[in-house]
Amino acid sequence: MEKTRENYLAWVRDAHAMEEQAVTMMTGMIGRLENYPTLRERLQQHVAETEQQADALKSILEGHETENSMLKDTIGMAMAKGQALSGLFVSDEIIKGLMASYTFEHMEIAAYRVLIKTAQKLGETEAERVFVKSLAQEQAMADFLADQLEPTTGAFIAREEADLTAKR
Numbered sequence: 001m002e003k004t005r006e007n008y009l010a011w012v013r014d015a016h017a018m019e020e021q022a023v024t025m026m027t028g029m030i031g032r033l034e035n036y037p038t039l040r041e042r043l044q045q046h047v048a049e050t051e052q053q054a055d056a057l058k059s060i061l062e063g064h065e066t067e068n069s070m071l072k073d074t075i076g077m078a079m080a081k082g083q084a085l086s087g088l089f090v091s092d093e094i095i096k097g098l099m100a101s102y103t104f105e106h107m108e109i110a111a112y113r114v115l116i117k118t119a120q121k122l123g124e125t126e127a128e129r130v131f132v133k134s135l136a137q138e139q140a141m142a143d144f145l146a147d148q149l150e151p152t153t154g155a156f157i158a159r160e161e162a163d164l165t166a167k168r
């Protein structure tokens, strides 16, 4: 199971980078959202969850290795900042942000499902419990965002037609 353990640790590290990226992306979005309070409030709630997820992944990593290679995290965060900033230059940033967030949550769901299966193979029951909890949070957020697609699009169109700020 040596190879499996190596893969497992790499995937936990990737997941940690993913969660750090999620915090940066969502924080950037929250900072600009003005006219979509439902979305803003849920994002704020999910940022808090995401910070806990990142901490939990870090603890799991620290339990397995002494040397820390968090280089990937730095790259991921730089990418997330770029993504967050790119919203400033588009006229429909709320729609693009919503679509990107919906996509991102599904990437997270996939990551935790892979981690759960691998943790089961390795008998990492404590870690498995952590991943199952995070998976439920990602699924809930994905469901929320899915439900927001039509109403947010409707609100965006209505605001545009009324010459109100629609993009955020």
Ligand code: MG
Residues within 6 Å of the ligand: 019, 022, 050, 053, 108, 138
């Ligand atoms: Mg997450």
Ligand code: FE
Residues within 6 Å of the ligand: 022, 046, 050, 105, 108, 137, 138, 141
């Ligand atoms: Fe998430």
